Amino acid sequence: MGEARDGVKVKRVVFVTVGTTCFDALVKVADCQEVKDELYRRGYTDLLIQMGRGSYLPAKSTGDDGSLAVDYFTFSLSIADHLRSASLVISHAGSGSIFETLQLGKPLIVVVNEDLMDNHQSELAEELAERKHLYCSRPLTLHQTIASMDLNSLVPYTPGDATPVAKLINRFLGFPEES
Amino acid sequence: MEKNTSCFFSNSSPNLVITCFVAFITIILVRFLYVIYRTGKPLNKRTPQQTLSTLIVLGSGGHTAEMINLLLVLQKDRFTPRFYIAAATDNMSLQKARVFENSLVDSGAKGISAEFMQIYRSREVGQSYVTSVWTTLVATAHALWLMIKIRPQVILCNGPGTCIPLCVIAFIFKVVGIRWSSIFYVESIARVKRLSLSGLLLYKLQIADQFFVQWPQLQRKYPRARYVGCLM
Numbered sequence: 001m002g003e004a005r006d007g008v009k010v011k012r013v014v015f016v017t018v019g020t021t022c023f024d025a026l027v028k029v030a031d032c033q034e035v036k037d038e039l040y041r042r043g044y045t046d047l048l049i050q051m052g053r054g055s056y057l058p059a060k061s062t063g064d065d066g067s068l069a070v071d072y073f074t075f076s077l078s079i080a081d082h083l084r085s086a087s088l089v090i091s092h093a094g095s096g097s098i099f100e101t102l103q104l105g106k107p108l109i110v111v112v113n114e115d116l117m118d119n120h121q122s123e124l125a126e127e128l129a130e131r132k133h134l135y136c137s138r139p140l141t142l143h144q145t146i147a148s149m150d151l152n153s154l155v156p157y158t159p160g161d162a163t164p165v166a167k168l169i170n171r172f173l174g175f176p177e178e179s
Numbered sequence: 180m181e182k183n184t185s186c187f188f189s190n191s192s193p194n195l196v197i198t199c200f201v202a203f204i205t206i207i208l209v210r211f212l213y214v215i216y217r218t219g220k221p222l223n224k225r226t227p228q229q230t231l232s233t234l235i236v237l238g239s240g241g242h243t244a245e246m247i248n249l250l251l252v253l254q255k256d257r258f259t260p261r262f263y264i265a266a267a268t269d270n271m272s273l274q275k276a277r278v279f280e281n282s283l284v285d286s287g288a289k290g291i292s293a294e295f296m297q298i299y300r301s302r303e304v305g306q307s308y309v310t311s312v313w314t315t316l317v318a319t320a321h322a323l324w325l326m327i328k329i330r331p332q333v334i335l336c337n338g339p340g341t342c343i344p345l346c347v348i349a350f351i352f353k354v355v356g357i358r359w360s361s362i363f364y365v366e367s368i369a370r371v372k373r374l375s376l377s378g379l380l381l382y383k384l385q386i387a388d389q390f391f392v393q394w395p396q397l398q399r400k401y402p403r404a405r406y407v408g409c410l411m
Contacts (some may be wrong), residue, residue: 096244121369
């Protein structure tokens with residue numbers, strides 16, 4: 001599991017992101033032993049947590065003792081590089097994080113923040129889960145989702161297109177149609 | 180002579196005032212109805228070289244990313260000069276907009292014709308509704324100040340609460356004749372079954388000239404909206 005010929009372990013990184021929000025429930029559950037064990041069991045080697053404005057600090061670990069290596073940070077201007085090098089992304093239900101991940105073609109588990117008032121975010125996560133583009137979970141059910149997920153069953157997301165809107169805007173303003 | 184003049188004024192000045200007042204109200208009302216009638220009607224044809232000053236309202240979370248996604252496919256030489264507005268407490272949005280504008284220069288645009296401004300928020304997340312009354316008034320005054328400076332011909336917004344004072348003022352500018360603007364509202368991709376509060380307000384008040392939604396469920400619920408599919 002994850003060992004290449006010359007003994008160098010192939011890194012399979014799980015990237016957890018809460019975007020610009022405070023979502024301690026996700027950070028806590030990602031850092032809990034149950035979830036970490038499940039991720040390790042499924043072949044992941046590293047856990048990197050972007051914890052945003054939260055106050056819960058995960059416990060860093062080098063992973064030398066046959067467990068997940070754990071690291072964390074608060075913010076970065078762009079998480080694109082972290083997303084690109086991840087084998088699995090676990091994200092809050094923000095549309096920015098979701099679509100950035102889907103457009104990179106990365107497997108995604110979206111965790112809905114139940115503490116948010118008027119949780120419209122869950123609408124998007126549930127709709128995309130219904131279309132099989134990602135898995136949708138709650139903090140308390142995250143480890144079950146990880147245990148039972150079949151990433152091969154996910155349908156790749158075809159990126160959207162803003163040109164229809166641009167055409168309508170131009171037409172409304174009286175600009176001639178482009179050929 | 181003077182006595183006659185002062186008699187004339189003291190007798191008829193209440194009538195004069197009332198007449199002026201009624202005339203004023205009538206003009207405003209007629210203008211108001213005209214704006215309602217013209218809202219949503221496409222503008223007259225124009226040449227492709229014409230430019231339109233554009234106000235772009237940014238918002239924290241996915242709003243700015245969605246807006247930049249739209250700007251990528253709009254002709255930058257038509258929608259210029261561009262004015263970006265973000266809430267004062269939103270740190271990342273204007274930064275992202277600056278990066279976007281710089282990338283345009285890098286790929287051959289002649290120079291940056293963009294300005295970046297911050298606006299006071301009407302209400303912070305979780306703020307009490309009582310104090311929100313005052314902060315909304317402050318935000319509206321600030322919005323008025325900015326709108327007088329910018330007087331945009333096109334307004335692009337996609338959901339953050341900051342767009343409401345700006346769009347309402349744009350509407351008033353249309354009524355009063357300060358500037359005719361075309362207001363385009365694209366409801367966020369995160370809104371699948373219900374409109375955001377900003378969207379609901381602009382939809383019900385019929386302030387937006389064109390109201391776009393990204394999911395079919397919303398188009399079924401709000402028939403005056405135009406379904407354009409997912410932008411992201």
